[in-house]
Amino acid sequence: MEQQRVRSREGVAVIPGVACVCVLMAGKLGKPPWQPTMVLSIVYNCSVTTRRHMVVAVCKTGDDAPSIGIDLGTTYSCVAVGKNDRIEIIPNAQGYRTTPSCVAFVDAARLIGDGTKNQATINPTNTIFDAKRLIGRRFSDSKVQEDKKLWPFKVIEGPSDTPKIVVSYKGKATEFLAEEISSMVLGRMKEIAESYVGKPVKDGVITVPAYFNDPQRQATKDAGTIVGLNVISMINEPTAAAISYGL
Template sequence: MPVAGQTVGIDLGTTNCCVGVWRNNRVEIITDYHGRRAIPSYVAFNETERLMGDAAMSQNAANARNTIFGAKRLIGRKFTDPAVQSNMTHWPFDVVSGPCDNPIIKAHYKGEERHFQAEEICAMILMEMKEITEAYLEKEVKNAVISVPACFNDAQRQATKCAASIAGLNVLRLINEPTAAANANGIDHRGCEKNVLIFDWGGGCLDISLLTLDDEIYEVKASAGDTSLGGEDIDNRMVDYFCIGICEQILRDSKMPKDQVHEVVLVGGSTRIPKLQSMPSAFFDGMELCKRVNPNEAVTFGATVKAALLSGVKSEKLSEILLLDVAPFSLGVESIGGRMITFIRQNNHIPCKKTLTFSVCKDILPSVLIRIFEGEHSMTKDNNFLGEFRLDGVLPLASGQPQIDVTVYVDADGTVTVSAIERSTGKEKKVTVSHDKGLRLLSGRKRGHGYGTLEMYKLSD
């Protein structure tokens, strides 16, 4: 069904951003006021103004403590996350622990110390992309398909949606970056079935996905990667260990022999490094790598194709393309003894749903606490906690008697919904895992000393 308003595809990159629109039966990459197609993911503050993109990056050396970059590496993470602690050692700006263990970025703006969450910085970048696009098209942009790393967890995906919401964008879909790149590779090269490995190495993370492309059906077989390994982190030992190791993991997870991979597509600016081109080629026995798509724009291209599809654009090029993506992590609930009961396994196709029946472990229990986790470990303490809810009104039946049906559903965005029904009474409780705590914190600060509103910055620039 067509959606109201202009829709775009956005590659929200760690180091650069790019936006595209479907016009004249093709993807058109938007250029900024100076004709540039990629916008640095930088935001800077000084005594008189806020600077974005190239303007922010160019004054970094003179204003390092107030020039923010790499915010995507913080989004959806906790301050105590080892990845956050590691990144902090490389950043000149200050990051401190805030409410709910959220990392808070400090900067001085117009004589005051301001505090920002990563979602707010990413929202400023998204708003900049939105305004550049509106100036280019001379019309309002309301909707977007935004790319995210395939290995982003639920909190990171929800935080990305939060940033888009702050920027005034309605997110039609989050699309995994390698899947978007497959769109770019396949849209003009349909034909017989082939297996394609998308090797996506940008400035902030490494993503590898293996897909089967069969005319109009793009089926992801497996995805893996590292959100803390990008061009900024590369040294030879990392390249040797991570590239080959993740390629081997993808083949194991997809149960596909190496000789059945027909094509390897390089995506992301880091893949321009000769060492990173030679290694995948050598791993696949000298295979010639596919370079027919611009590695810096492939993700934007694919996100724009998906945006056109979701907004109801009619085109022979877009007809009936079906993307079958996968869950980046296993999903489950906690059972007795802190064990993880897995409902949906890593690399299951999404959307998907599974129901399991549980019994209570104690007699005369009036309510049941259901705790939701993602991860691959057998014990929940080693996995990522997503949320919890309590199902009240459980009848006092004997211990061990089945009575509660729990359902876990993952939609095409990767959003997780968990519901529970008490069989004998029909009482039901449902929760959609979201970034609500972050949203509440942001909205609660609108009149405070810190964030204010993005409109305030827009008017003062």
């Protein structure tokens, strides 16, 4: 890979002939030219059921602290890390490379990911999913009002027209912002990565839909901050996928 010539456009470095996308992480690499081994990413078919190509971007900064790439999906999420000049899609404790983007509250316990599925039918009002459809939106948003009718859990109007999710947790009604729910999923992905690499993870890249506006992107970044993840960049899923195919 080191002998491959790197071409770049609009802050994205692409190595011809290599099945990966190389994404420039702002503030990490400085000005071009960049070394091919400094930035790595991969296009991974995250969801077989939807057959949608998801993108995981990973920045390798040259220090000992690994950076991770997280695809924070509406239904499933996955995480990858650069290791030994390769990209590793990290399986969770159940051996799956994708983890449900779902959080459930049971008595005094909080379940995240695969553990939520078995209890969802008997605990629907406290099993939260689709947080990505709420994050960064206003409660009065027409899409929120439409989705709200379909969700089994309760969504109320908070301060400044902010949607808040209400669950029963530790014996009382508790309200959560969508970014707090997303932060729990991001936290689990961060834990999966840390368990795999055997050291703390500080920096990461998160993929977001191209239609996300500034408030949605900022709320996603805030979700990472809540769990101690420095979100060094966010990349549009279709943009990275298109670049990887040389479009």
